[in-house]
Amino acid sequence: MGHDRHHVQSVEKWLVAEHVDDDAAADRALQELLGALPTPAPPTSFAGRVMAAAAREGIVRAPMRRSWSGQTARVLGWCGVGTAALVATLVFLAPLLVRQVARLLNFSVQGFVWIVRGLEGGLDIWSLMAEIGRAVAASLTTPQVSGGVVVVELVGVAALYTLHRVLSFDKEGTQ
Numbered sequence: 001m002g003h004d005r006h007h008v009q010s011v012e013k014w015l016v017a018e019h020v021d022d023d024a025a026a027d028r029a030l031q032e033l034l035g036a037l038p039t040p041a042p043p044t045s046f047a048g049r050v051m052a053a054a055a056r057e058g059i060v061r062a063p064m065r066r067s068w069s070g071q072t073a074r075v076l077g078w079c080g081v082g083t084a085a086l087v088a089t090l091v092f093l094a095p096l097l098v099r100q101v102a103r104l105l106n107f108s109v110q111g112f113v114w115i116v117r118g119l120e121g122g123l124d125i126w127s128l129m130a131e132i133g134r135a136v137a138a139s140l141t142t143p144q145v146s147g148g149v150v151v152v153e154l155v156g157v158a159a160l161y162t163l164h165r166v167l168s169f170d171k172e173g174t175q
Contacts, residue, residue: 013029
């Protein structure tokens with residue numbers, strides 16, 4: 001109640017100064033009156049609710065959930081993980097791959113010699129194709145080749161998953 005009385009006195013002081021044309025006193029009284037008024041403050045969640053409503057109405061664009069630097073860091077992280085996995089795979093599988101390539105070259109030379117001998121011995125083309133199919137099937141069923149095929153498939157799945165993640169980050173970044 002004392003606070004309201006002070007406001008009433010400030011208003012009266014300002015009006016009297018205005019009535020007698022004392023501009024300096026009127027300005028001081030108005031400044032005192034405005035300084036004594038309470039400063040309105042919105043609730044803490046007010047700004048968030050206003051921005052959410054504006055985004056729903058299409059007045060402003062909804063804020064992006066991921067910052068560009070965070071998105072870049074994630075993409076670079078996935079690329080780094082993919083590169084590390086590729087290097088580790090190559091380091092561990094390089095000796096196996098070299099042995100397999102040497103066996104493949106040896107097998108192809110032996111296969112060529114076998115085909116030439118078979119044609120010279122009178123085998124027809126279908127008999128040769130059947131023998132080649134059996135030889136390829138026998139080589140694919142060895143544990144080393146089967147393991148190599150599984151590893152290549154796993155690396156391909158990892159590469160496709162990484163590509164999917166990179167493209168989904170890029171898609172989110174352009175919206």
